[in-house]
Amino acid sequence: QKEVEQDPGPLSVPEGAIVSLNCTYSNSAFQYFMWYRQYSRKGPELLMYTYSSGNKEDGRFTAQVDKSSKYISLFIRDSQPSDSATYLCAMKADYKLSFGAGTTVTVRA
């Protein structure tokens, strides 16, 4: 069983829709939770990070962590074609990041 499970999609939504992305994990030692965005032919870039259960908002993006259920989510409101990318969840216990497989999202204009 992988430490981090993420539905690879692909996910296709119309512009303006809410995008919902999820990851589950099995390692209770994970303390920090991150979402990376990766555009085609580019390296991943950090989108959001959090270390506590609950919600964290940044503009149109909301990261949600439920440590009791070992479940994290990313919501993108009012999605735009420029949000089309692969989104990777990542979790950190000490020095090391463990990544999900990534979900490819396409926002249709």
Place this chain on the structure above:
Amino acid sequence: DVKVTQSSRYLVKRTGEKVFLECVQDMDHENMFWYRQDPGLGLRLIYFSYDVKMKEKGDIPEGYSVSREKKERFSLILESASTNQTSMYLCASSPSTGAVGDTQYFGPGTRLTVL
């Protein structure tokens, strides 16, 4: 802005060749990492280094070695390339301040094809 650069965007090599992938970061970060990214598998850590001349194995070190002679440069070496090493290789760096936001900054990646 943190900048992580990788020597090549695309590389084609033959089975058995020795391959060098170079990574340079300009932010004086202590930690540097090499990952490979494959469809459906996400990013998997090959090696990392937390200081000059120091290295630690990641999850999939077999068939790879690394070198870090200078703080800003971290090299990944495939001693004898094989077709199952065809992949996207990503380098990353991070500081060691211990802060919550000590995240990893990634380079653009090198897509390696081994024929």
